[in-house]
Amino acid sequence: MENIAYYNGKIASIEEMTIPINDRSSYFGDGVYDATYTRNHIPFALEEHIDRIYRSAAMLKISAPMLKDEMGRLLRELVRRVDCPEQMLYWQVTRGTAMRAHAFPKEDKPNLWVLSWPCSVKDIHAKLKLCTMEDTRYLHCNIKTLNLIPNVLAAQKAAELGCDETVLHRGNRVTECAHSNVSILKDGVFRTAPTDNLILPGITRGHILQICRENGIPVDETAFTLEEMMQADEVVVSASSVFGLPAVEIDGKPVGGRAPELLEVIQQAYMKKFLTETTPQAG
Structure with a gap:
């Protein structure tokens, strides 16, 4: 694939992926995210980035969508599906999907988004x-x-x-x-x-x-x-x-x-x- 998008188990290209309008990120930006780069289809410092998104989620009282090890396996698998070995890997966890209301929804079911597309780190000689x-x-x-x-x-x-x-x-x-x-x-x-x-x-x-x-x-x-x-x-x-x-x-x-x-x-x-x-x- 040229790029990839994931949403709660559904996989498609970024251009084809659709997200429910009631995802709380649409109303409130109610979620957390992280990102890293890959080389040879290997995400750099992935465990540290996963630890950080879990810390951010905990501070906002957002439940983890899965165990850390599961998230790591999922992210590595999605990266392998993209043709280019150098990618920007981005993922976010939102509080869930519910009708618009400021207070947390009664159902505790977070949403996981993942996107990855060809991209390289900046030249270290740049000014x-x-x-x-x-x-x-x-x-x-x-x-x-x-x-x-x-x-x-x-x-x-x-x-x-x-x-x-x-x-x-x-x-x-x-x-x-x-x-x-x-x-x-x-x-x-x-x-x-x-x-x-x-x-x-x-x-x-x-x-x-x-x-x-x-x-x-x-x-x-x-x-x-x-x-x-x-x-x-x-x-x-x-x-x-x-x-x-x-x-x-x-x-x-x-x-x-x-x-x-x-x-x-x-x-x-x-x-x-x-x-x-x-x-x-x-x-």
Whole structure:
């Protein structure tokens, strides 16, 4: 298949799949999601992404549609059905299907959506242009919910300005980007916002922290300001498809470019991790 869609056991192409109009995601965005990339039909860091979607669901009191092991087997099987070995794998769990009412439906029966289509991770040698925007999202950014209108508006601002991403900030504190985490390198230290309720704990962010520790790079998980970001040696954007790319411009002003060797250590280690974990094992 060129791509694949799954809904509660039904499988079709993305173009052919239909969803009940009463799925609560249509009314309220009442659900959670996660995503990762595949190489050689192997989803990267799948268990970590499954753990995160289960945590997000639990925080919203959404029941799990199946056991974690079952979800892993299902996702791997669906990925194998798509012709292209490099894919974006996306899945979401919604609270269920019921007539519109704000309170939870009496029947506890969540819906599982899965989509996968050809897509590759970004070139680690790419340079990014960023813009900034006040973070007006609610106070549960640590939950990976479907409620993403502020993120959509931020991403659209970047598109209109010819930028790659929008950095969000609450007052002077930098939080994260529209659909990425943002960190900085300063004086040899990798600094990134704490995983409080104002940011999503990115899987890639966590991997980069591990790589830093393994390579003797000090880590500081404290919030930083807009001024500190603009004066950083490197501004680093990370997401499932972005393995620590540097920004060269923010709001039209040049930034970073003062610690390329240190950033390359992180990037190369991450790429090695990705290639190793997505290479089929002999036997």
